[in-house]
Amino acid sequence: MKRTSRDIRTANRYEVLRQIIAASPTSRQELAAATGLSLATIATLVGELLDLRMITEVGFEDSAGGRPRGLVAVNASGGALIGVDIAETYVHVELFDLGLNVLARAEEDVRPGESLPEQVVSHVTAAVGSVVTQAGVEGARVLGVGVSVPGQVDRATGTSEYAPNWDWHEVPLLDLLTEHIAYPLYLDNPLRASAVAELWFGAARGRGDAVVVNLGTGVGAGLILGSALHRGVSNSAGEWGHTTIVLDGRLCRCGKHGCVEAYVGASGIMLTLRELSPDSTLLHPEDQTATIAALARGVRANDPVALKVVRDTVRYLGTGIADLVNLFNPEVVVLSSWVATALGEPLVAEVREAVARHALPRPMAATEIVLSPIPTDPVCLGAATFALEGALQSVGQRNARPSTTNARSRTAPPS
Amino acid sequence: MKRTSRDIRTANRYEVLRQIIAASPTSRQELAAATGLSLATIATLVGELLDLRMITEVGFEDSAGGRPRGLVAVNASGGALIGVDIAETYVHVELFDLGLNVLARAEEDVRPGESLPEQVVSHVTAAVGSVVTQAGVEGARVLGVGVSVPGQVDRATGTSEYAPNWDWHEVPLLDLLTEHIAYPLYLDNPLRASAVAELWFGAARGRGDAVVVNLGTGVGAGLILGSALHRGVSNSAGEWGHTTIVLDGRLCRCGKHGCVEAYVGASGIMLTLRELSPDSTLLHPEDQTATIAALARGVRANDPVALKVVRDTVRYLGTGIADLVNLFNPEVVVLSSWVATALGEPLVAEVREAVARHALPRPMAATEIVLSPIPTDPVCLGAATFALEGALQSVGQRNARPSTTNARSRTAPPS
Incomplete structure (x- = not known):
C-alpha cells in the first residue's frame, strides 16, 4: 500500500508504545533517542498514550546536571486485550494486560467434522x-479482541475469504x-499475527526487514519490511506456502502442483513419512500433532x-527459505508455529x-535464521497486538486535527 | 532497512519532485493535495528545490475567490544527469535534463572477451x-552520473561484488x-534502476506496491514496496532469478540448479530452443539478441x-511471476528489459x-500485468534518477538542522 503521512504517524505511535512496553519505566528523552523521533513528536505521542491511560507517569530520574526527567511506564492494568488463534484443530484464546502479559488462557478442540462456521464461532465465544x-x-x-483465522481474510469487511482446510468461502466471521x-x-x-508478534516482542524487534516463516498445517511467510508489516494491496502478501519449488510436483491442497506447503506443511511431512515407510510406528494417520511429536522424539533418539x-x-524447506533470502534480503528469518516448535x-x-547451500552469498551473509523466541502462542500474542493497534488507531482518529490544506483533488482521510 | 524520520523526509522530497516533474507547472496547494503532505512541509521542500535551482517560480494562477497561487515548474536547464547502463553486451549512456528528457545518447559494444574491468571502464568513460x-x-x-552494473553491488563502497556473466568479484568500479x-x-x-524508473516515470507511479520483472541476459525483480524501493539489508533484495522453481532442474550460471533464470533468461530461452530444434534457423549460437529477435519474428509469423x-x-515465467504475486500481493507487475521488449x-x-492459472485468486484479482511503458532505456533513466536522488540527498544533508534531543544512546545521523 502507498504510505501516507498518517501511516507514518500511526507507525510512530506503535513504535513509541513498543519502546515503553520493552523498557518501562523510561523517559521522553530515552524514547527520542531510541526511536530517532524529535522530542516534540515524542511529547505529543506520550500525551496521547497518557490520555488513553495506556501508560502512566511514574516519577522522575536525575539527569546529569539537568532537570529531573519525568518517567512513564505501561499502565498494565489500564485495559485488557484478547488474542484468538483459530487453527485447524483447536481454538486457543489468551487474555493479556497492556504489558502483553498473559492473565488467562482457554483452549477448545476443533474435531474433524466440527468445522462449520457456527461451530467454530461457538468455540471462540466460549473461550473468550x-x-x-x-x-x-x-x-x-477489554479494549479489543484480535482474531486470527487461517487462509485469506478481508480485514475491512471481517470476512474469511478462503480457508483451504475447511473449504470456507466468504464466511462473514x-x-x-x-x-x-x-x-x-x-x-x-x-x-500476519505471528509476524506482528515477532516485530513487537520477538526476534524482529528493532529490525528493519524480517521474514517470519510459519510452519504448521499451513505454511506461509509474515513479512516485516521497513519495520512494518507488509500486507500487500489486498492483505494477502506472504503466501510463500503456495510458491512453486517443484514444477509439476506434488498436488497441494490449493489445487496447484509443487507448492512449498505440499512438502513442508504438516500433511506434506506426513506424506513424506508414508512414502518412505508406510508402516512406520511414527505415523498417526489422522493426527498431525501426534505424528510430528513422534518424529521429534525419533530425531532425538536417532531413529533412521x-x-x-x-x-x-x-x-x-532450505530451498524455499533460500528463495525468501534471495528475494527479501532480510536481517533475520524467524521459524515459528507448532511444527517448528x-x-x-x-x-x-x-x-x-x-x-x-542454496542462497546467494551476499544476502546469506546478512541473514540470521532463528527459532521464534516467543515462549507463548505467538498467534494469540499477535492477534492481541492487532487489538492494541486498533485501540491506538482509534485514539489517533479521535485526536486527528482537520487538514490545513485547501485541497481540490484530495481523497485521503484527514490527517 | 529500518525506516527513520530522515528516510521519510528524503522520501517526501522525492515525492514532491516526482509530482512537479509529472505536472509542471503546479502550485504548492496542488502538491499538498497530491502527496497528502501538509502545506508547511510542502513549502519547506519546495524552498529547498528552489534554492537548488532544480525548480523555478513560473507565475501565478487564480484560485476561486482566494489569493493567486504561486506556480513552480521543473527548471529543465538547471542541471544535467547522466545514466549509464552497463550490460553484458553493451554500454549505453544517456544524458538528461532535470525533467528527465534525453538530450544525448551514446552506445559502445562490449564484445565477448572484452569484459575486463579496465575495458568496461574505458567504454563508460568514452560514452560519458x-x-x-x-x-x-x-x-x-552535471549533477551526477548513475551507473548500473549487473549482479550484486555494494553502493556504499562503489564495489561490484559479483557480476556472474563476467565472473567479476569485488571490483572497485x-x-x-x-x-x-x-x-x-x-x-x-x-x-533497482529499472524499478526506480517505473516508480518515478512508469507503471509504478503513484502505486504503493509494484514488482518490476527484468527479462534480459540476467533476470530479477525490482521491488517497490510502500512507494519506495526495497533494497533489503545489504542492497541485494530482488534476486528472483535465483529462486528455485524446478528442484534439481537445469544448472544455472550461479552454480545452483532449477533457478528461474536458467529457464527464462536469454540463455535459458536459447537452450530451450536448442533442445527443441537443434538445427533451427532461429538459433544464432553466439548471439542472444539476434536469437531473441528471430524468435519474436517467428511468433509474429506463427512459426511453430x-x-x-x-x-x-x-x-x-508464469509460475515464477505467480510466486511473486503470491508473495508480494502487488498492484502491478511490470515486465521490463530487452527480452520483454x-x-x-x-x-x-x-x-x-x-x-x-498459478497464482491464488485473491492476490491475482488485485494485480495488473503490463509491459513497461517507458519508451527509452529504463536502466539509463533509473540510473540517472539515482543521480537525481543523490543530488537531492546532499541538499537534505546540507540543510539538516542539528538534533534538538539530548540523546545518550543515539547512533542515528543527525536529522
Whole structure:
C-alpha cells in the first residue's frame, strides 16, 4: 500500500508504545533517542498514550546536571486485550494486560467434522467468555479482541475469504462473532499475527526487514519490511506456502502442483513419512500433532526413519527459505508455529546449512535464521497486538486535527 | 532497512519532485493535495528545490475567490544527469535534463572477451565524454552520473561484488571510474534502476506496491514496496532469478540448479530452443539478441518452433511471476528489459494467462500485468534518477538542522 503521512504517524505511535512496553519505566528523552523521533513528536505521542491511560507517569530520574526527567511506564492494568488463534484443530484464546502479559488462557478442540462456521464461532465465544471470567476483568476494560483465522481474510469487511482446510468461502466471521461478543473485533490471519508478534516482542524487534516463516498445517511467510508489516494491496502478501519449488510436483491442497506447503506443511511431512515407510510406528494417520511429536522424539533418539524424513523435509524447506533470502534480503528469518516448535533447534541447525547451500552469498551473509523466541502462542500474542493497534488507531482518529490544506483533488482521510 | 524520520523526509522530497516533474507547472496547494503532505512541509521542500535551482517560480494562477497561487515548474536547464547502463553486451549512456528528457545518447559494444574491468571502464568513460560533448553541457552543470552494473553491488563502497556473466568479484568500479570521470558517481544494479524508473516515470507511479520483472541476459525483480524501493539489508533484495522453481532442474550460471533464470533468461530461452530444434534457423549460437529477435519474428509469423519455445518459456515465467504475486500481493507487475521488449505484447498476453492459472485468486484479482511503458532505456533513466536522488540527498544533508534531543544512546545521523 502507498504510505501516507498518517501511516507514518500511526507507525510512530506503535513504535513509541513498543519502546515503553520493552523498557518501562523510561523517559521522553530515552524514547527520542531510541526511536530517532524529535522530542516534540515524542511529547505529543506520550500525551496521547497518557490520555488513553495506556501508560502512566511514574516519577522522575536525575539527569546529569539537568532537570529531573519525568518517567512513564505501561499502565498494565489500564485495559485488557484478547488474542484468538483459530487453527485447524483447536481454538486457543489468551487474555493479556497492556504489558502483553498473559492473565488467562482457554483452549477448545476443533474435531474433524466440527468445522462449520457456527461451530467454530461457538468455540471462540466460549473461550473468550472463559478468559474474561478467569481474569476477573470488567467487560468495559477489554479494549479489543484480535482474531486470527487461517487462509485469506478481508480485514475491512471481517470476512474469511478462503480457508483451504475447511473449504470456507466468504464466511462473514466478524458478523457471526459480533452476535456473541460485545468487544471491538479485529480479523487477520496467523501469518500476519505471528509476524506482528515477532516485530513487537520477538526476534524482529528493532529490525528493519524480517521474514517470519510459519510452519504448521499451513505454511506461509509474515513479512516485516521497513519495520512494518507488509500486507500487500489486498492483505494477502506472504503466501510463500503456495510458491512453486517443484514444477509439476506434488498436488497441494490449493489445487496447484509443487507448492512449498505440499512438502513442508504438516500433511506434506506426513506424506513424506508414508512414502518412505508406510508402516512406520511414527505415523498417526489422522493426527498431525501426534505424528510430528513422534518424529521429534525419533530425531532425538536417532531413529533412521525420523532422521531421513526431517532431512528430506529440510531439503525442500532450505530451498524455499533460500528463495525468501534471495528475494527479501532480510536481517533475520524467524521459524515459528507448532511444527517448528516441535522439531526445534535440530531442525533449525539443518535448515541453516540447507539455506546456505542454496542462497546467494551476499544476502546469506546478512541473514540470521532463528527459532521464534516467543515462549507463548505467538498467534494469540499477535492477534492481541492487532487489538492494541486498533485501540491506538482509534485514539489517533479521535485526536486527528482537520487538514490545513485547501485541497481540490484530495481523497485521503484527514490527517 | 529500518525506516527513520530522515528516510521519510528524503522520501517526501522525492515525492514532491516526482509530482512537479509529472505536472509542471503546479502550485504548492496542488502538491499538498497530491502527496497528502501538509502545506508547511510542502513549502519547506519546495524552498529547498528552489534554492537548488532544480525548480523555478513560473507565475501565478487564480484560485476561486482566494489569493493567486504561486506556480513552480521543473527548471529543465538547471542541471544535467547522466545514466549509464552497463550490460553484458553493451554500454549505453544517456544524458538528461532535470525533467528527465534525453538530450544525448551514446552506445559502445562490449564484445565477448572484452569484459575486463579496465575495458568496461574505458567504454563508460568514452560514452560519458561523448554525451557531454553532444549535449554541449558545461561540466559544472552535471549533477551526477548513475551507473548500473549487473549482479550484486555494494553502493556504499562503489564495489561490484559479483557480476556472474563476467565472473567479476569485488571490483572497485567507482574507484576505477573516478580516475576518469569528475562528476559525482552513484553505483547500483539494473533491477533497482529499472524499478526506480517505473516508480518515478512508469507503471509504478503513484502505486504503493509494484514488482518490476527484468527479462534480459540476467533476470530479477525490482521491488517497490510502500512507494519506495526495497533494497533489503545489504542492497541485494530482488534476486528472483535465483529462486528455485524446478528442484534439481537445469544448472544455472550461479552454480545452483532449477533457478528461474536458467529457464527464462536469454540463455535459458536459447537452450530451450536448442533442445527443441537443434538445427533451427532461429538459433544464432553466439548471439542472444539476434536469437531473441528471430524468435519474436517467428511468433509474429506463427512459426511453430518459435511459438513452442515461447509457450515453454511462459510456463516457467508464469509460475515464477505467480510466486511473486503470491508473495508480494502487488498492484502491478511490470515486465521490463530487452527480452520483454523484443517479445512484446504477445508474451505479456500469454504470461497473464499463465500467472492466472498459478497464482491464488485473491492476490491475482488485485494485480495488473503490463509491459513497461517507458519508451527509452529504463536502466539509463533509473540510473540517472539515482543521480537525481543523490543530488537531492546532499541538499537534505546540507540543510539538516542539528538534533534538538539530548540523546545518550543515539547512533542515528543527525536529522
